[in-house]
Amino acid sequence: xxxxxxxxxxxxxxxxxxxxxxxxxxxxxxxxxxxxxxxxxxxxxxxxxxxxxxxxxxxxxxxxxxxxxxxxxxxxxxxxxxxxxxxxxxxxxxxxxxxxxxxxxxxxxxxxxxxxxxxxxxxxx
Amino acid sequence: xxxxxxxxxxxxxxxxxxxxxxxxxxxxxxxxxxxxxxxxxxxxxxxxxxxxxxxxxxxxxxxxxxxxxxxxxxxxxxxxxxxxxxxxxxxxxxxxxxxxxxxxxxxxxxxxxxxxxxxxxxxxxxxxxxxxxxxxxxxxxxxxxxxxxxxxxxxxxxxxxxxxxxxxxxxxxxxxxxxxxxxxxxxxxxx
Numbered sequence: 548x549x550x551x552x553x554x555x556x557x558x559x560x561x562x563x564x565x566x567x568x569x570x571x572x573x574x575x576x577x578x579x580x581x582x583x584x585x586x587x588x589x590x591x592x593x594x595x596x597x598x599x600x601x602x603x604x605x606x607x608x609x610x611x612x613x614x615x616x617x618x619x620x621x622x623x624x625x626x627x628x629x630x631x632x633x634x635x636x637x638x639x640x641x642x643x644x645x646x647x648x649x650x651x652x653x654x655x656x657x658x659x660x661x662x663x664x665x666x667x668x669x670x671x672x
Numbered sequence: 673x674x675x676x677x678x679x680x681x682x683x684x685x686x687x688x689x690x691x692x693x694x695x696x697x698x699x700x701x702x703x704x705x706x707x708x709x710x711x712x713x714x715x716x717x718x719x720x721x722x723x724x725x726x727x728x729x730x731x732x733x734x735x736x737x738x739x740x741x742x743x744x745x746x747x748x749x750x751x752x753x754x755x756x757x758x759x760x761x762x763x764x765x766x767x768x769x770x771x772x773x774x775x776x777x778x779x780x781x782x783x784x785x786x787x788x789x790x791x792x793x794x795x796x797x798x799x800x801x802x803x804x805x806x807x808x809x810x811x812x813x814x815x816x817x818x819x820x821x822x823x824x825x826x827x828x829x830x831x832x833x834x835x836x837x838x839x840x841x842x843x844x845x846x847x848x849x850x851x852x853x854x855x856x857x858x859x860x861x862x863x
Contacts, residue, residue: 557702557706558702578730578734580698612723612726612727612730614730614731614734615731615734615820615821615823615824616734616820618807618820618824619807619820622807622808645719647719647720648719648720648723649720650720650723650724650727650827650828651723653800657800657803657804657807660804661804661807661808
């Protein structure tokens, strides 16, 4: 399985999904015109990864901004990791926020609540 | 000649950071966001406030581009072009104000008004629960929107949504929307 690497743009995050290390990173902004279209290849990749995952998976989410249509896509991405977690695999979700950015901290708490899975929510050092 | 000096002075006195009237496209939105972001970097020292303004602006602009009503040619609601919208960003000692204006079909007013009133009537905790509920349960609309824009604007700003519908004719009205993002020292006081 090949890694999925997407370069960041002014409206989309950098994405780095590595099947060998099990580290999946999302970083930056997500305010694309069409969020569903943007996230489609990510969903596909994750569906394949869930079939043959690493022993442990680490998910690092470090968003600067995201719009509300991306918020739904991010939830769908996270649901795929929860699915993996429910198969008994070790999945660690780290949610990073810029110090003082309480809104981004709350966003992480909201996702953790909805998914009923603990996140490591921490300021960027 | 038009008195441009008085227009300039009015814009200056109202602390207008940016004003736009015209057809709204994604490319245009992105250019405006870029301008505002660099302006905010210069004038607003507080990261939290900068991010709130940017976030609220993103949602306001995306609301505009997704919800401007398409009106058939020959059925213009008024001499003014129907697909165009108004955007204004101003500052005051209270905070940053984002104003949008666009045409809306009359039969869509009630639903929108009920939604805005509902958002205005609930507590911050209830608003957060409502956000989570919609985020988790609702499907995307045909336009690819999540139905969360106005809730997000209310949550990030911590303010009530101010709006008005001005009738244009029996089919169309003009929808004006205003939100204020308080400056940080005021956010602290209100807690």
